[in-house]
Amino acid sequence: MLKETNISKTEETKKLTIDGLTKIYPVYKIRISELYYNDQNDRIATWISKYKAENNVSAIDKTDTNHYNNIIAEFIKKSDEAAFKKTMNNIKAIGQQEPVIILTDGRVIDGNRRFTCIRELSKDDEKFNYIEGVLIDKDIEESKKEIKLLELYLQHGREERVGYTPIDRLVGIYNDIIENELITVKEYARNTEQTETEVKKLVNRAVLMVEFLEFITMPKHFYIARELDLDGPLNEINTVLNKVNDDEQKEDLKNVIFNIIMVKPDGDLTRYIRNIKPLINSRQFEPFLEEQLNHAEKVQEWIEESDKDVDLKFLNEEIRGNTEMVEEISESYDKYQERIKKSETKSAPKKQVEKAIEAIQNIDKMILISLEDEKTEEFLKTLNHLEKEVETIKDEVGKDD
Template identity: 45%
Template structure:
């Protein structure tokens, strides 16, 4: 049987191919909350939502590679997106699959009359996998919504956000995919305001504002490395933590001074593009704390300007920037070693200066610690503990003697 031609689910209800169950699911649509009937739907009449927030960066990668997702071949279309659903959180999917095998599908999904799955992609995937692997004949149970009854794209996206974020708490959402969704619906497509998004995802407005700011930084960084709109690159590079640090640093900058603000942002983007420490998040944090907030900030920015320009121009010359290309650029770029040297030198200088300037504070803390010792307990120590205590006292006395020599007393 071919399922490539457009089939509307309501027509299949009339033909008794899709059957009503005795279940319902409560949904809020266009501000009205009510119970909707649940139907048993053969999976072959359904297809994944290409705008599913959990796999948005995977779809972005697929299309960036020159591929086209086309519903004219529904089987191929579903198989491609199914693999992305599996990869997005294979552990959670296996758990859901095992649960469905034991107890059946407990929570109904939500689909449109054209067969698009709006809610329940993981459950839909599990049912498809069980049918394929075990030769079963499970149906997907879901509410059917008809767009012809006045549902707009915004109504559908609002419902999707509400179900995925507010009800199910999407702990399995990749943070970059979440940023991409925020960037798409709020910044790029302007489908929702910050207030709308916060209300429909059960988040605070301030939390969404931070997400928008970080999402914009993500888009700007991708443009800086000539990977505009290639959101999967941000996911490949695990940029959520580093971008959080970049945002924190820039929040302390005076954005009204556009030239200085851009200098700092481009320096951070450059360090992000050619990092050399294992933990990029900590690396960016150290640059903010020990360079950009220190006395050698201006010296660093001046020395780093040539590196920023070189890195930017190098990436702009690349035709197809991917994670692999970034690694190659990092391996070949002469400016990388110079960048490492400048950053390491400035961080080390700041830390040495900080240590040198705090001997009095350190000694005060040590005295406070010594004074907290209960002297009555010293006499009750056993022989071994007394010997260890005496050895520590000898070390303290030797250290104090050294301090005295440094002071000339």
């Protein structure tokens, strides 16, 4: 619990809605040495996963609060250095304008960046030894759901609050909705002012992210998804998979796409994945799928034979740096892209004729009846021209070069 000697009530207040009740809460000045970061904050989830992986620990040690805070502070700074500097300069110039939200045990559940800026400023100016905040009498273990819903509202539910990267948000969705089942899709949607359909799409994307990390044998190493900038590709995968009706083919294609992401044969992976769509439901799809699956198996065999642990360095230098392997996948992909383009070119005349037929069918017959003599003559002249063009095309069909 916070020491009373390190807290003083101000004249400021803050309106908050907690547990469905909107109240006016007093704002306090609290000594920053009393506070600590919320390690369950979605904004830093990917950074914490990286720290755990690099230090081979299951959690960051909180025994030494200052040391713990210093570790988390670095995550906050690195997550958006420009925003951090801007906020810090603003607080230095005009003071803290928005209170942070704090649990009575000192855990900061909203306002990590402001807390980090004030900690940094306090190193040179003791007037920043205190931070303004609203105290919420909740226990993180007993009120996990209520605290999470409040955090979601504060971070996502208001227009002016922006800052989470797409991957950070997906990690939070996976942890809160899927793995821990802390909140429902409906609750998440309500507290972030999104539709349930939008949240369901995010849930699907979060599942794909987790499946990809499992595919590259780095389960829950969420920082990998952030550093590989996977939000765009993950979003595109579902639009591609939704075009496949057969469940087995859908699973195979997902693995093919995961392999493409891992190998990265092109700089724009989102576009690269999107261009698979025309292959689906064409005669080229099955041979493309089979060929790419063979390449994916070769990559997995090569990884196993290398006898090295897969990490970000190995992924970037060894896998993506294997020119021969990357070129094989790229050449196979390009081959089928060319085939589908040729197929589309050959079918283009038929599609153009179909459009012409549709245009003629859409002519309003009532307008033709009411045309003046001069306009009727012009129309018939144009129609005769059309008939001649049709005859010319019919004469060309089937001719040898």
